[in-house]
Structure formats: structure tokens, C-alpha cells
Amino acid sequence: MSCRCDKFHCRAPVAIAAGLALLPRAPGLFPDWRSGLLAAVGREPALDEWRARESGDLGLMLVEMGAYVLDVSSFYDQLVANESYIATARLGGARRRHVGLLGYRARPAIGSSVWLAAQADGTRVVTLPAGTAIRSGEFQGNPPQVFELGEDAAVEPRVNLMEVNRVAATLLPSPLSSLTARSGSVRLRPGDVAVLETGGSLLATRIAGTGLLQLRTRDPITQISFAAALTPPAGATYAGTRLLKPGLTAGVWKLEPGTGEPAVSTGAELSLDTRLALHVGDVVVVSDGAALAARRVTAVTETQYTLLAPQESSMTDSNNKVTKMLSPPVKVGVTRLTLDSALPLTSTAAQWVVHHGMVEAATLAPPLKDTLAQGDAIAVPALIDPPRVERTGLLLEDVHGEGVLTTGTLDALTHSATAAGAPPWGRELWAPVQLFGNVALATRGESVQGELLGAGDASQAWQTFRLKKKPLTYLPAPNAAGRKSTLVVHVGGVQWREVESFYGAATDAMVYTVQHDDKGQAELRFGGGARLPTGAPVVADYRFGAGAAVPPADSVKQVTRPVAGLRKIHNVLPAFGGSDAEGPAELGARGPRSALLLGRAISLVDIETAAAQQPGVRAARAQWRWDEQGLRPAVVVSYIGDAQLAPTIQAALRALAEDDAPISALSSPPQSARLDVDIEVDSRYVPADVIAAVGHALFAAVTLPGTGGLLRPERLGPDGVVFQSVLVRAVMDVPGVTGLRALDFDGTPFIETGRQPAAGAYLDFAAGGVWIDGKRIG
Template identity: 30%
Template sequence: MSQEPICPCEELIHPRPISNPPGRDTLLYRVGDFATFREALLQARPGEQELAGWRPSTRGDLALQLLEWWAYLADILTFYNERIAQDAYLRTAASPGTVERLVRVLGYRPRPGLGATGVLAALINSRLPLTLPQGLAIQSKPGPGKKPEIFELDEDTRLEPSGSLAAEVVAPTNLAGRTDVLLRGSLTTVREGEQLLLVSKDWAKASDKGRGYAVVTVQAVSREKDSRGRSVTRITFDDDIPGTIRPSNSEPAPATNYRLLRASQTAQRFPYGSVNPGNSTVHLESIFRSARSGEQLLLKSTSGAFTLSLVTNYAEQVWYANDANPTIPPTEPAAVIPIPHTVLTFSPAAAAATVQVDFGWQEVGELIDIPPASVLASGVTLALDAPLPLPQGATSRLVLLEDSKGQGTQGRATPFGSTTANQVHVSELDSQTELIPPLRLLHNLLPVSRGATVAREVLGSGDSSRANQSFVLQKSPLTYLREGAGYRSTLRIWVDSIEWKEVPSFYGQAPDAHIFVTREDEEQKTQVLFGDGVQGARLPTGLGNVVASYRHGSGASAPEAGTLSVLLQSHPGLQSVRNPVPVTGGADPDPAAKLRQLAPRSVLTFGRAISAGDYEALALESPSVNRARAYWTFDTEQQRPLIKLYVGDTPEAKTSAELAIRSASDPQRRVEVLPAQEKPVQLKLEVLKDPRFLAEEVEKGIRRALMDPETGLFGVKTARIGTTVYNSQIYEACLRVPGTLAVHLLLFMHWDVIETWPNHSPGEGGFYVLEDLKLTLKEAATHA
């Protein structure tokens, strides 16, 4: 009834041999499909007699149609059998909700979505302190394609008047190497080309008087406004200020420790005869009685070099012109001309003979520090326009710093000297946040978390005749908030006005225990379950006597800085709220890939850590940890084993992992938790593309195969700490993309250095992050 295939490749094998090597993400279970079943049904059975003469035709053959119906049925049955088989195993499960149901059998509860938390700043227009109530709602301004998110105040918070202080960065200006200085006020007396003296205020007390001063020439004068709108004058010089401006090799002093001076008097050297015997004495051209002892002298030598010295002795001398010995009074005074003049002795000595002396110094203006163009530091000193209010008994307080662009960071401000001082030092800042002055310090901080409150929702009526009653919350998702290494629910349940307690499971609960259990379904709707009278109490009979209060809203999406500012409730005296620091900590529910990894490990650990894999599993259960890798090593100092646990790649991952393993690890076994080291990678690929596929789609597919956070070769959920990456893996990832025919060029670069070997190891505690992918697509030639 059937014919031999024209081409061997057309041969249909039935039943298909089933082979499932280990490590595959799919399971083969079908013995055939419609084509193979139809072919098998058309084959004559051995010894067939009744249908030996039957030749099926394509026209009106009901027998052929009947066989094809059976082939369709077999195709459908084997398809669903294979799906059922795949969904029976955790590694291969693919149907929605299947992974969640499988891990529930293990007693593992997937982590739900978490709400973000953060700190806002409040500005008030009241002269008296006021208190904002817990639950005050603030909504975000959503960007394009986003939905508004609601946050609420976590606790009653007392606010001080205003809440905002103008802040100016106090930073010593290193004058050495600069070409300009800044003076307070608007000055009109400085002229271009004028020569000035820049000198340290304590220069006279310095042991090395060859340092701490500089002679500068004015090139330009400009009048400006500082960050607070005050007038300042910038003086630019024609050359860099030399390094000798520093009194010593220590850190630079503030600009306020220097004086910018101009000389009110200038004297030339005495022009007659040879009356300058050394480099520590000078005869002036006339009488200058203002140059007394202690006066600063700026001495100009014959070579043009300047020396700053102090007058140690003042004297007056008469020089007699037209006399044989001009320094001795003549016997006939009428025959000579007496010329009185000043003689100054000074220290330190000049390097060469002096030809000019400047003295009688006057202040040009008050020097001030040049504010930095940006601030990027873990600590900063600020001058405020008013004292920072402190809580009673406190010496510091948490504050937010906001810059001119509305961005900011959180820190701890400590006033100098006393609580009434206007200068504070702000520490614990995020060193990665760059602030652009002018700055303002915000001290009325509001701790907030995501979630809108649903108050007194009636879940339903209790029925003591029913075991394990359950109800579903009307709003979803239920808000969970981070707490230590784990999280806590915001759900509270009252039955007949008595509050019942949420527990992880019914196991071991007393028959009369007022407890309940929650779980989330595939749509993140929360189901509330009560006991059966054996493990946990049944609900008492009543009408609408089960009442819940909770908050809803969660996820990794969080408002950007400056967008969480819409007050949903007015409050007397509250002017506005600001969030220069974005809220953080939100997380989406655990994806199926993470459940496949963590659920089996939870069965092995049972809340305790023994092997290195146990430490990894416990760390990965923490919401902040995306990667973890444990290494056994030996502590040479303490002469005992040591476990190094590397975690990444969020800032709070280290602290979160330490909390997660604290209660589960052996106190006699030393564990060191370290942040994993990110190793940036650049890839250059040249790919041959099938001309039938769009270049844009092929490029998107390759980038997804390499960079997708969930499934990409270098993704957060895929690239493990310390795992070697092979070129063959990169080739395989690219070639899996439809439309990719070949990879002709692959360059793996780390820190711009091309690695030529076929395998690449990030080292202990390191992991690769694909920062840049330079992809070139070339189209394969087509043949007619």
C-alpha cells in the first residue's frame, strides 16, 4: 500500500527512538506525529489478508479518512503526553504555573514581588514643628508608558521648620598651579597688568621663608555671581601660581589663609657710589620712615628675581656728594651736598643685589575658596545659611543633599563645635553620585515604602463546619517589604475583631492556634488560608467576620529621582516633598529559572549550611543577591578551613548575604562574605547572515542571546561568579539565532586587551559583564 521513498531523507521512522541525554532543558517523549502515524497505519500488518487488495485513493475514500482521523488523534495525544511529561519535572517544566506548583510540593515558597523603599524630604511653611501621620500617601509622576506608583509614610514623623538649608562646599583651594583666585564682593580697584603679592598669613612665622608667597601679574578681572547669587571677583593671572605658594609640603590650606596685597610704596636702590655692601642690607634712594622693623619687603634683584623678607633694622644715613670720602662729614660743609637716605637690614638675605624694594602693603580684597565644579566624595564639609536643627540629645542626623539638577545622595550631617554652628561635615555619602553645586541640605526626612493601603476589607464569613477555608484578596499584588535578609508581609487579619497571626505553614501548629497562611498564584493574587482544627484553628461562624488590612503594589520598577512628589492628601503646613535620591529595593517575583535553581537546594539545606553549595543557596534566597559562589580555602593565620562566599551585584548584597547565612551556618566554621568583582568585557563579532532574514531581527536576536538578563550568556541569571566562558559557547549562542549562518570573527576583549586563547576565566570571585558588543552583519551570497 505504500511505496519506497524516492529519497532516503524522506524515510519516516515509526515509532521514533526516544533519547534524553542529561542536562537538556526539554524532554523528548513523542513516538511519532501525524505523518508517521499515518504512514504506519497505511502499512499492511504481517500476514494481512482482508485488506491485502485495498488501494487507498484521494477521492471519497472513507477508510483513508478514518485512518487519518486516528493519525490526528494519535498526534494530539502524544503531543499532550509529552507536555505532561515535561511538566512533571522541574528542569523541563514550561507551562505557566507548573514550576510554582512543583516547588510547592517541596515546601519551598517562591519569593513574591517586593516593594521599594526610600527616603523623601519634606519642606514646610510653618514656623513651628509639625508631625506627619503614618500612612501619608505620595504618588509618582509616571513617565511615558508607565503607571503611577503610590508610596506611604512608614511612621509618624516630626518635622522642623523649613527643612531646606542652602549649602556651600568648604574645600581648601590648592592655589599652586592655578591661574586665578576668587575674592569676595565686586572690586573695581584692580587693574590689568598690575603686579600683586600673594602670601600666606602665617608666612612670617614659617621656618622656610622661601615658600608661602608668589608674585603675580593681573591679566584679567571679571565680576561674577556665586552659587547663592552673591557678588564675587575673579582675578586671572598671566601665569600659573608656582608650587612654592604652599608654606610646606602638607595639604593645601584654604584660600582664606592667604592675602592678596599691593604695595603702596616702591623705592629704588641708592643710586650714588657703592653703598650696598651685601645681600642683607639695602640703601634706599631717599628717606622712607614707614619701612620700620617687622615690615615685609619685596626685593627685586638685578636678575629680576623676587625675594620676600622682613625688616630687622631701620637706620638713616647721610651721603655727601662732591667729597673725597662721601660717608664722612666734610670739614667744609659748604663745599659738599648732603643726601640723607634710609638703610634697611632684612632677613632672609636676597639671592643677588637689590635694585627695587616694595613695601607698605594693602589688602586688595578678601580671598575665598573657589567652589568645586562638582562634588564626588564619601564625605564633604558644608557651610550652611543657618544652623542645622538636631533631635534632642543627638549630635548628628541623616540628611539628603540635593544639587542644581535635582539629583542627590543621603548622608549623616554632624555640626562643628556646637549645635549652633553653621558648618557641618556630611559623611556616609554615596561616592558614586556626582553633585553639581549649588547644593541644598534637606533635613526633614520621610521614610516611605511602596504600597497603597486597603483598610478593613471584608474577606468573607467564617464557617466552623468547614476546614481550611480560603479567601482571595481583592487587590494585588500584596506588598511585601524587605526585612533583614528576608521580607515581611503587610497583611493583617482580624476575625471577630481579634487579630490572627500569619505563619509560614500549618506544620506543627496547635489545633486552636489563631493563625493563617498565604500563597500567591500565577497571577500574583494572594490567597489566605485558615486551619482545619487539627493544624491551626478553624474560622468561627459569623457574617462578614473576616476582615483584612493590607497594602498592594510591588515590583522592580521604581520612580526615578525627582518624580515621587505628588501629595495625595493635604496636610496643614506641609508645602511639598522631594526625592533627590531614588527609592530602591523593589523586586519582581522570583522567575521560574531561579525557582528551578533554589527550590531543590532548599530541600538539601533545610535551613542549615554545610557544603559550599548550601552557602550559595542560602545567599541566593536573599532578595538582594543575584549571584553567589562559595569557595573552600584555608586560613593560614588561624590554621583552619575558611569559606569565601562571593556575592553580587547589588550594593546591599554583602550585608543581605551575611544576614541570610548567620542563623544557618556553623559558628565554628569561619565564613568570609565578599563582594564579587565585575569584569567588563567587549566583544567584536562578524556574523554571516541568511539573506532571507531581516538584519534588525538577527541583530536583536544575537544581542538577546548574549546580553538578556534572564537567558543571555552574560546575563545576570546566567553568568556565574568564577565561571569560565569559552569561545565555543559564544559561537553556539549566536548560531542558535534564526538567520545566523556562521561567525567569521570573534574578538574577546577585557580592559581593551584582546584575549587570544579559546577560554576566558574571570578568576576567583569575578564575573564577566558584557559592556559593549560591536556586531557586524554580512549577508551570504544568493545563488539562482
């Protein structure tokens, strides 16, 4: 080529920074291209003679046409470039297609679950068939939801509802200022000396008073108050405690011992002023009028003390003869005690009084606990006849409506229930507590039976059908995906099977796929295996309804169709486990993370990622811990979410890991936390706006994984540490903040490197609040 205009000069590639929400691929719009072309005319020698300025000039028309073409081309170039990446794609379904290349299937909406307690009328066992529907009420602006039983449930009227006896306390409190006893057994009055014998220790005190307690018990109970609080040994129990009182008293030898006679009190030895029939092991109390000391006798001997010293007398007879007579000393035998330890009394021994002859002062009645804790005995007096069907699930509800689900057994012989020791309850229940024995699991989703989707046409290689109701219900399941579909499809009366993709499907395989769009519509596609037979009806049975909104406790209790013999449904616990379908924004965040798993969980990071993707989980952390039962290291996944999710999460993780991998899931309890921040604001800024900006940096709502304020549980996670330096930097980076006057954590200055919750817990600033210049943000 000889003309310079035929040469192409490559421009430098566009430098695009990373992390942009929009790729700046378009160099300009129509005016920019037109101005650029006209400006370039003067740089071309071949166009030096061109002077046209009229709009009808062919040259100008060509310039404007070129600018138009370049404008359209750059627009679509930018659009195509942006839609080629997950982070910048905006068109409907684009992100779903991108993550599909990674083998990631977008999570559909998951239906929640709820544990229900049923009660039956009469004396016969009532069977609730699978599919029995129970509707919730409206809640938090959400319409009622329908839950259905997944399998038949037998309702045994013998265990409808039973009250749990209050549990007696087992350990003595410390310090101990009073005891409770059965009223008819109390033999004490104010001022009496008493001895508390517990755990091998003896504690002496005086009685301050007694009084009848007003309790919700059949037996009258008396409270025995002590003049001074006692400190029982650690681990002392009511069962191993006796309250004693002395019936007799004795004095201590009061005369000065004679030559060769033992001291009245030396260390642990003590001489009385009389003989007593005391024995080794007896309990005595030595008092000096103010102080008391209880001791156990280890040895009893007898010793002699001089009662009257030798006396010399003289007698003069009639002859004035003086006869001197020396009378022997008068001695007396007394009891000498050896005690188990020295006495702490500092007053003169002659003032001491020994209390002995101990008898039972009262029959102790351990106080009834106000709460029922995991591990306490569950006594159920109303359990008279054994249930005719096996009961393994138990629901407990306290007076405030708080509940606990546990597994266990019912024993009519002992009128008691036995609850499993795991998983942990996470709370104590306040008396009175009710036990429900007829427990059944219901899952969200309303059934649609026999919906005709269309007919097969063997002349078509591909056929698609849409379900009339949405969203299609998926339920949690112990598999790698963590979910299962409720959809069942029959073609010409023969059930076909759902597969994730047609890859590897045989030409005669009766399979189909299900795809969801961004609006939650489910589309069934046939043709990747066998073609649909011509004229064969395609019929679907499924359930619809799912999402993250779950009804609270005492909401799911309206049976849609009456069942003979069913009295009522009681909803103790809130529903759990639901989640919304992943939207485009969530796909952009979670899709790439799926590359960490590739269908298997091997490392702690893999397990943590898989747990965080489970429905209802806000955050998760996996750690190696020692398994005391299995005597081996185990992976413990702590997660922030409903405790009822633990079995589902554990099953899903086991499906991703090795079959024998030791994995357990535990719900992290919240630990209330409060943060107070006092900032200095630049005078040029509006203080309210700066405070709001600091609050946003610290406690903004979470919208996507990795977003939200610094102190949100989703950011901190279980066992999450709040570092002081990170917190200070987040505050100081807010425009308008010039200084930090004070920073308090839970009421104390935050001067440490960091603060963390108790093991396995997470810091809940929503409970305590985030306060900025005295204004609560969270």
C-alpha cells in the same frame, strides 16, 4: 510459555541529551504507530496467512485501536515526564510545586519604597498619621501608584526647606594662574612683583592684571591674574596661603671686590649696595629683570667693600722738592644676606634688584565651589531656631534636581548641619543646594481595611479564602526571607498568625498559610492547626500593589486626603526596591540555586547568591576586604542597583549569617565604557542581519538570571573583567562573520588580556554604547 509471541523483548532505553527544553519521550504519533504495527505483521509467522486489507477487517480495526492507545499513552508519558522536571515543566503551578520540594518559597511581588520631604504651614508641628497615602503620577506607561507612611511623621515647619551656603575651596589648584581676593584689600597693579607664601614654599611672580568678578555673592571679589602660572606644593591650602608684595628695593654691590673681600654672590650669599634693616626670616625677591626668585633670609651680616682704592699723590714745592702722599682706601659697609637656598639667576649680579619690605598684598577669598561633596561643611544660615522634634534624616537637592539622602543632625547654634560619612553619596551636588529636614519613608501599597473573606465552619477540616485585591503587598524586611507581609487576619475578632507551612503546628495553633498562583492571586488556607470556629467571621486587613516598576523623582507628591497644616510633599529621589513576583521561568533558574543556602549564608558564594536574590539587585559580588574602622577582614558585597537598597540588603544578609559577621553592602557606581567592533561579513549573508546577530551576542537584553549579552552588567557584575579572547570568540562564533578587522575599547585598540573597571565599579556599555561597523547596538 511456549509461544514466541509471548516473549517480551526490551528495547534499548531512550537516550535523552541533557539541557533540552523538551524531553523527546514520545516515539511517534498515531500514523507512526499504525505504520509500525502493520510493518511488524510480516515478521510474525502466525500471521503469514492474514491478507485482510479492507477497513472493516477486525484485524485492521485492532491495529488502529492499538495505535490510538499507544499514541495517547506516549503523549501522556512525554507530558508527565516533562512536568517531572523543573527545567521542562510547562503546566501552571508545576514549577512552583517543584521548588517547594526544595523548601524554596517563590518570591511574591515586593512593594517599593520612597523617601519624601514634607513641608508644613504655620508655626506648629504637624503630625502625618501612619497610613497617610501619597499617589504618584503616571510614568513610562504605568498607572499611578499609591504609597503610604508606615508610622506617624512629625513635620517641623522650622526645617521645611533651607538653602545651603556654597562651600569655599580648601586646596589650591595646581597649576595656579590666578587668585581671588576681597576687592577692598587688593593693593596690586599690573607689573608688580608678588610672592605667594604657602605650605612653607615661596613662589615669586609678576601681576598680569586684576579685575572685578561678577559672582552671586554679597561681597565684591577681585581676580588677581599672574603673568606665569605657579606650582604650589601638594596639599597647599587657602588658609595657609598669603599673597605678599615688596614695598622697597635695593641694589647689589656693583664694583669688583678688592683683595680679601668676599664675592658679591656665592651660592646662597649675596651682598647689597647699602645697609638695610633686614632680619632673619624676612622674605626677599631677587630679580634680574626677567626672572624672579623668592627666598627667605637665614642670616644678616655686614661686610666691607672698597669704594675707592688707595691713591698715591705727589706734591712739588718751590724748591722743586717732591713729596709723595699715599691716601688710604675708602671702604663702605653693606649688608650681606644669607638666603635659604642658592639663587638660580644666571645674569651678572650687578644687574640684580632685591625687593624687600614685604606687606600683605590682598586678603584672599577662596573661590566658592560649584558643588557640594560628601565631607564638605553644610552651612545653613536659615536654621535659626532649633527643631522641636529630633531630626536624623536629611535630604539634599541640587539645582538640577539630583538628590542625596543622608543621616545627620541640625545645629541651630552654628547654623549648620552635620552629615554622616557613610554610606557614600556617589555624586556631588551642584549649587545652589536645598536641604529638607522633614524626611519620611513611604512604602507602596494601598490599604484595605476590614475585608470580609467568609465565615468559619468547624465541620470542615480545611478552608480556603481568596483576597479580592491583588497583588498582596510585601515589603522589604531585615529577616532571612528579606520581606514581610502586610496581611493581618482576624477570626472572630482574634488575630491569627501566618506561617510558611503547617509542619509541626499544634492542633490548637491559630495559624494559616498564604499561597500565590502564577497570576498573583493570594489564597489563605486554614486547617493545618486549629479549625475555624463555626460562624466566626474571617476578616483581612492588607495592602495591595507591588512590582518592579517604580516612579521617578518628583512624581510621588499627591496626598490622597488633605491633612490640616500640610503645605506640600516633595519627592527628591526616585522610588526603589520593588520587584515583580517570580514567574515560572525565574523559578526554574532561581529555585535550584536556593539549595546553596538552605536558610543560612556561610561562604562568600552563599552571601553573593543571597544578595543577588534581593529585590532590585541586578548583580552582586562578595569579597573579603580590610575594614579600616573595625581593624579586621570584612565581607563587602558590591551590587548593581539603587544605592538606597544598601541598608535593606545588609540587614537581610546579616539575618542569614552569624550575628557578629562583618558584612556591609555598597552600591557599585557605573563606569561608562564603549566598544567598537569592525567585522568582515561573508558575501553570502545579509550584512544587516549579521550585525544584528553580533549585537545580540554582545548586548542582548536580560530576561532571566544568566541570560543576556556578554557585555550586560548582569553578566559582568561589579568589578567584572572583559576578556579579549572571550569577546573575540563570541563575535567569531556568529554565522556570517569571517574576520575581525578592528576591536577598540574606549577609543584605544583592545590588545590586552582583559580590561576591568575601577575598584568597586562596573562597566556600563549602555552609556558609551556597543558599536558594530559604525552602527550603535547598545
